[in-house]
Amino acid sequence: MSKSLQAIRGMNDILPEQTPVWRYFEGTVSRLLDNYGYKQIRMPIVEFTELFKRSIGEVTDIVEKEMYTFDDRNGDSLTLRPEGTAACVRAVLEHGITGGGQVQKLWYIGPMFRHERPQKGRYRQFHQIGLEVFNLDGPDIDAELIIMTWRLWGELGIRDAVKLELNSLGTSESRGRYREALVEYLSAHHDKLDEDSQRRLKTNPLRVLDTKNADTQAVLVDAPKMADYLDDESRAHFEGLKARLDAVGIPYVFNPKLVRGLDYYSKTVFEWVTDKLGAQGTVCAGGRYDGLVEQMGGKPTPGVGFAMGIERLVLMLETLEQIPQELARQVDVYLCAFGEEAELAGLALAERVRDQLPNLRLQVNAGAGSFKSQFKKADKSGALYALILGDDEMAQQVVGFKPLRGQGEQQSIAWDALAAHLATCVVQG
Numbered sequence: 001m002s003k004s005l006q007a008i009r010g011m012n013d014i015l016p017e018q019t020p021v022w023r024y025f026e027g028t029v030s031r032l033l034d035n036y037g038y039k040q041i042r043m044p045i046v047e048f049t050e051l052f053k054r055s056i057g058e059v060t061d062i063v064e065k066e067m068y069t070f071d072d073r074n075g076d077s078l079t080l081r082p083e084g085t086a087a088c089v090r091a092v093l094e095h096g097i098t099g100g101g102q103v104q105k106l107w108y109i110g111p112m113f114r115h116e117r118p119q120k121g122r123y124r125q126f127h128q129i130g131l132e133v134f135n136l137d138g139p140d141i142d143a144e145l146i147i148m149t150w151r152l153w154g155e156l157g158i159r160d161a162v163k164l165e166l167n168s169l170g171t172s173e174s175r176g177r178y179r180e181a182l183v184e185y186l187s188a189h190h191d192k193l194d195e196d197s198q199r200r201l202k203t204n205p206l207r208v209l210d211t212k213n214a215d216t217q218a219v220l221v222d223a224p225k226m227a228d229y230l231d232d233e234s235r236a237h238f239e240g241l242k243a244r245l246d247a248v249g250i251p252y253v254f255n256p257k258l259v260r261g262l263d264y265y266s267k268t269v270f271e272w273v274t275d276k277l278g279a280q281g282t283v284c285a286g287g288r289y290d291g292l293v294e295q296m297g298g299k300p301t302p303g304v305g306f307a308m309g310i311e312r313l314v315l316m317l318e319t320l321e322q323i324p325q326e327l328a329r330q331v332d333v334y335l336c337a338f339g340e341e342a343e344l345a346g347l348a349l350a351e352r353v354r355d356q357l358p359n360l361r362l363q364v365n366a367g368a369g370s371f372k373s374q375f376k377k378a379d380k381s382g383a384l385y386a387l388i389l390g391d392d393e394m395a396q397q398v399v400g401f402k403p404l405r406g407q408g409e410q411q412s413i414a415w416d417a418l419a420a421h422l423a424t425c426v427v428q429g
């Protein structure tokens with residue numbers, strides 16, 4: 001195939017054989033979010049570039065080198081959203097729905113775009129389910145976010161494979177004091193730092209803590225500790241969060257080097273990580289951003305949220321073989337009709353059954369065909385039962401009811417009794 005007709009590198013089709021798992025995952029998460037009282041918001045995929053620069057931070061990897069940015073026909077600089085928090089803050093401000101201290105508990109789902117080097121679990125178009133809460137500043141809501149994800153991992157059967165890492169970045173004042181101390185220390189060891197860290201020391205020193213370079217890591221062993229610079233309020237907030245996680249029995253690891261790659265965080269930051277996916281092990285991440293709304297032109301409004309990567313979680317379900325068996329079957333019943341008259345009667349019968357059993361997955365054969373070919377299609381569809389309408393059945397106003405997966409002989413069911421009979425044999429989702 002010529003190159004221009006291929007999908008863009010790092011941007012994937014999600015094929016019909018994969019979508020049942022995606023829908024299972026999305027359905028499980030959205031039901032959970034409904035149950036905890038979160039409401040869905042939908043934002044555009046494209047925003048003014050300035051939005052992301054101002055919120056995520058000019059000297060982050062995302063803004064410096066990963067955004068899909070272009071001028072539109074009016075000459076405005078636009079960007080495909082690399083994440084959802086910035087657009088969500090823009091939306092609540094634009095519509096005034098966080099004014100006067102109104103609490104908003106919002107979630108969103110959709111594609112995000114980052115020009116990263118594609119590999120397993122890392123793509124250029126990927127999908128997140130994200131969540132943002134506004135106007136609640138206590139650790140109770142931070143805890144709720146984590147408790148909710150913990151429940152999700154339980155429902156999905158992956159709880160044993162994920163670990164929670166926590167840190168507190170403090171307020172912008174305490175972080176400022178810590179940054180100064182860190183810069184002073186690292187500057188004294190400048191020559192021992194890797195090139196990237198030397199650059200970050202000037203632009204975004206906290207990100208040096210995140211380094212993978214062994215020499216720089218060695219320098220960091222004796223570096224000032226963020227925890228020693230935390231202000232009392234942040235410390236109490238963090239203790240409050242940990243007490244709530246302890247109360248519910250959620251294990252966590254304090255990771256003083258967890259700083260996150262986006263600049264808007266304050267106080268709580270957390271990541272759920274796994275060792276089951278190779279290098280791209282963070283499946284869900286977020287934290288508090290109490291200064292962001294004000295920084296974006298709103299009144300001071302506390303905020304906290306997270307986002308999870310759907311591709312990574314689907315990979316987890318596959319790797320840990322936690323895909324419910326019933327997803328494999330997409331059809332309950334397959335109706336075969338032979339001859340024009342039977343086909344017309346079959347169509348009408350199928351609609352009557354669907355009226356009575358709206359959740360039944362009933363597929364009517366299309367494209368006619370011999371007995372053999374229709375039966376083959378019925379079997380291939382994965383259906384539990386085939387319904388058969390031929391000359392004999394037409395004459396008697398019955399339908400042949402044939403189990404396709406073992407148990408039971410074919411029997412004849414009167415048209416009027418068909419829906420009631422199906423209701424007893426098929427468990428409907």
Ligand code: HAM
Binds near residue numbers: 123132
């Ligand atoms: P993030 O850490 O940049 O945070 O992304 C959140 C999650 O999205 C990651 O943990 C990962 O599962 C997934 N993800 C990120 N990049 C990729 C990629 N290239 N390919 C596949 N999956 C990826 C945020 O986006 C923040 N907006 C989260 C947040 C919401 N903080 C507060 N509210």
